[in-house]
Amino acid sequence: MEFQDEGYIVSSRRYGENSLIINVVTQKHGLINGFIRGGGNKKNLGVYQQGNKIYITAWARLEENMPNFKVELLTPNSVNFMNFPQKLASLSSLCSLCICCLQENENLGSFYNKIDLFFKFSNKDNWLTYYCLFEFYLLEYLGVGLDLNSCADTGTTQNLAYVSPKSGRAVCSQSGKPYADKLYLYPHFIINKSDNPTSMEVKNLLEMTGFFLKKNFFQVHGLKFPKNRGNLLENLGL
Numbered sequence: 001m002e003f004q005d006e007g008y009i010v011s012s013r014r015y016g017e018n019s020l021i022i023n024v025v026t027q028k029h030g031l032i033n034g035f036i037r038g039g040g041n042k043k044n045l046g047v048y049q050q051g052n053k054i055y056i057t058a059w060a061r062l063e064e065n066m067p068n069f070k071v072e073l074l075t076p077n078s079v080n081f082m083n084f085p086q087k088l089a090s091l092s093s094l095c096s097l098c099i100c101c102l103q104e105n106e107n108l109g110s111f112y113n114k115i116d117l118f119f120k121f122s123n124k125d126n127w128l129t130y131y132c133l134f135e136f137y138l139l140e141y142l143g144v145g146l147d148l149n150s151c152a153d154t155g156t157t158q159n160l161a162y163v164s165p166k167s168g169r170a171v172c173s174q175s176g177k178p179y180a181d182k183l184y185l186y187p188h189f190i191i192n193k194s195d196n197p198t199s200m201e202v203k204n205l206l207e208m209t210g211f212f213l214k215k216n217f218f219q220v221h222g223l224k225f226p227k228n229r230g231n232l233l234e235n236l237g238l
Contacts (some may be wrong), residue, residue, distance in 0.1 A: 001067065002059040005029050006074060007112075008119060010095035012048045014040050020048055022069065024056060025098045025115060030106035034058055034069035047071065049078035051091050051119065080122045087122060089228070089235035090131045094118060096226035097135070101142060101217065111141040128202055128236070129195050135209040136190050144168075144216035148191060151175060160186050165211060184208040203238040 007026030015021045020039035024032055034056070039048055047054075053075040058067040081087045094115070102108070108115075114137045118130040139145045145168075150157045152169035153176075162176035162183035163169070176183050185204045189197035197205070210229065218225045 001062070002057070003029065004055070004057050005032075006053065006055045007032075008077070008115060009048060009050055009052050009054060010098050011050065012039075016040075021066075022048055023099060024054065025102060025108075025112075026056070027109075027112040028107050029104070030108055031098060031102040031104050032056075032058070032067070033104075034067045036069050036071060039071075046076065046078075047073050049076075050095055051077040051081055053077060053119065075119070077119050077122060080119075086236050087127065089232055090118075090128065092228040093226070093232045094131065094134055096228040097138060097213075100223060100226055101138060108141070111137055114138075126195050129189070129197060132190065132197070132202055132205045132209075135206065135213070136187065139209060139212055139216075142213075142217050144212060146170075146212065148186065162186055163208060165208075168212060168216075184211075199238060203233065206233055206236075206238070 005026040005028050007024045010023045010025055012020050012022040015035065018038055018040040020036045021033055022036060024034070026032055036048070038044070052073060055072040055074055057070040060067040081091045114134045118134050121127050121130045146163060147168060148160065148163065148170045150170060151160060151172035152164060152167055154172055156172050159173040160170045161173040162171040162180065163186055164171055164183060170186060171183060184207065185201070187201070187205050187208070188194070189201050190205065214225050
């Protein structure tokens, strides 16, 4: 077995004296892990950091064996996060969710683009917008996405203002107003593709996606919600 792909390092750990095992999110092969002989040497410390984009040549004698990796560093993204606690918290959350939620040897298709955007815009003022996109479309990728096209009560597509935590469906302003304190706000900035949401919009979106990830994926599969994600809003100061 041999293949090539590119992706982002989401974790690495030492194996033996100077080798590594790394987990990488790739477009064509999903979440994959592999062995790098000599990867733990001091001269390689900057290469195998969380968030770095790499090109991989992977090979193994048998498909069921962990592959060996030959790695080329494409983009050293880790330097964009190291001195920024909020960005580092979002990176840790994204990596933890990828490890828990993504399948091995599964083409991620367009969802990979949302991961790619997060790293591409990590130096922009609105970088957190792209973390929000990642979580919103993670729900869709997992098959538990929200239905935000029309009001669950009236069927209207106008004046959508809320999202029901029970159904994950949109609710119009008139129907939802009496229950506003029990509903999430409609994520207009996601639907309208605005890249400058307010802090309140970001907070609401992450509260909502966190709720549905827990309810519709982690609890269903008996998985523990990642601590890095559980502490994210606090770490972001939201």
